[in-house]
Amino acid sequence: MNRCEHFKEAILTDYIDGRLDKKAADLLEGHLLDCGDCRAFFKQVKETLSPFHQNSSQQPVPPQLWEAVRQGIEGRQQGFLESLFNGLKGWLVFPRLVPVLATLVIMLLAGGVSLNTIQVNRAQEREQGEYLASLIGSAGTSLSAESNNLGTPIEQYFL
Amino acid sequence: MDIARDILIRASQGEAQAFEEVYKAASGFVYNVALRVVNNREDALEVAQEVFLIMHHKLKTFRFESSFKTWTYRITANCAINFAKKHSRAKTVPFEEAGVEGETASEVHAGMDQEYQNQLVEKLLEGLNPDQRACVVLRELQGLSYEEIAQALNININTVRSRLKRSREKLLTLRKQINYEQV
Numbered sequence: 001m002n003r004c005e006h007f008k009e010a011i012l013t014d015y016i017d018g019r020l021d022k023k024a025a026d027l028l029e030g031h032l033l034d035c036g037d038c039r040a041f042f043k044q045v046k047e048t049l050s051p052f053h054q055n056s057s058q059q060p061v062p063p064q065l066w067e068a069v070r071q072g073i074e075g076r077q078q079g080f081l082e083s084l085f086n087g088l089k090g091w092l093v094f095p096r097l098v099p100v101l102a103t104l105v106i107m108l109l110a111g112g113v114s115l116n117t118i119q120v121n122r123a124q125e126r127e128q129g130e131y132l133a134s135l136i137g138s139a140g141t142s143l144s145a146e147s148n149n150l151g152t153p154i155e156q157y158f159l
Numbered sequence: 160m161d162i163a164r165d166i167l168i169r170a171s172q173g174e175a176q177a178f179e180e181v182y183k184a185a186s187g188f189v190y191n192v193a194l195r196v197v198n199n200r201e202d203a204l205e206v207a208q209e210v211f212l213i214m215h216h217k218l219k220t221f222r223f224e225s226s227f228k229t230w231t232y233r234i235t236a237n238c239a240i241n242f243a244k245k246h247s248r249a250k251t252v253p254f255e256e257a258g259v260e261g262e263t264a265s266e267v268h269a270g271m272d273q274e275y276q277n278q279l280v281e282k283l284l285e286g287l288n289p290d291q292r293a294c295v296v297l298r299e300l301q302g303l304s305y306e307e308i309a310q311a312l313n314i315n316i317n318t319v320r321s322r323l324k325r326s327r328e329k330l331l332t333l334r335k336q337i338n339y340e341q342v
Contacts (some may be wrong), residue, residue, distance in 0.1 A: 009316070009324065012323070012324045012327045012328065013320045013323055013324050013327075014320070016327075017298070017305070017323075019305065044331060044334075045327065047334070048283075048327070048330050048331050048334040049299060049327070051200045051276040051277075051279045051280050051283070052280055052299035052300055053299065054273065054276050054293070056186070058191055058300070059188045059191055059194055059277075060192075061187055061207075062200075062204060063189060064204070065186060065207055065208065066179070066182060066186070068183065068204065068208045069182060069208055069211040069212065069215075072208055072211075072212045073178075073212065073215050076212065076216070083294070118207075147249055
């Protein structure tokens with residue numbers, strides 16, 4: 001970067017914005033006295049930026065802005081209350097509670113059915129046990145009776 | 160944009176009148192920055208409304224760690240830049256489309272009327288991208304320091320300097336083109 005480019009960069013930023021310290025500013029201003037090209041550049045920068053510094057660049061705030069802001073705030077507050085109410089209503093009344101209740105009922109029914117089945121099975125097992133025991137008992141007596149009675153005449157002959 | 164601390168506290172507690180005071184103090188800055196960054200009056204109203212709704216919502220969490228001014232600069236710049244980037248109307252306009260018509264160079268030098276200057280500012284800003292536009296608006300129109308711009312845009316001071324340098328170089332080129340087209 002040559003000397004003029006260095007000064008031009010300073011003109012575009014720190015010098016035009018009043019951020020150069022006195023020593024650096026004096027150096028630049030000394031250069032501006034000697035260099036026509038940099039002087040023209042500085043003039044051009046000032047002219048380009050001048051429309052931004054006019055009072056007309058600040059526009060009056062339209063009165064409808066406050067009304068829009070006020071309505072926006074009210075709308076948000078109303079919206080918040082509504083969403084809170086709807087949320088609570090949704091949870092407490094309908095329809096979110098319905099599936100929850102339905103699930104509970106199904107679980108209770110399923111639990112009841114399985115308990116009942118277990119009880120029935122146990123009763124059946126008990127009855128079967130008793131039945132088998134009675135069969136075994138009666139078989140024992142009939143076997144002993146049969147052992148005394150030797151059966152058919154052929155059996156009686158051989159035995 | 161100086162606002163007493165007690166007004167800010169009352170506004171943060173939901174007092175409508177206090178918030179209206181905040182609005183009165185900040186609306187000039189907010190609207191003008193929005194207007195110059197989005198370069199359209201209707202869009203600027205939309206952006207400014209959004210800024211104040213955010214301020215109203217977030218005032219509760221404002222801890223006075225940064226100044227209220229810096230806080231407002233940051234919200235405004237963010238909303239305006241985001242809006243400008245999202246909406247095609249605010250896109251960078253090629254300079255051929257953005258030329259100022261109807262005035263001669265001699266009239267320009269003889270003294271521009273306010274409307275012409277305003278139009279010129281609009282046209283010059285159209286040639287910049289939203290980030291550059293925000294930087295130039297905060298510096299040239301609102302007179303913020305480099306430090307304040309850095310805080311508002313959440314960038315460092317060297318980035319502010321280089322962004323201003325590039326923006327001004329672009330403005331010089333645009334201005335030359337305007338003068339050339341007018342002759």
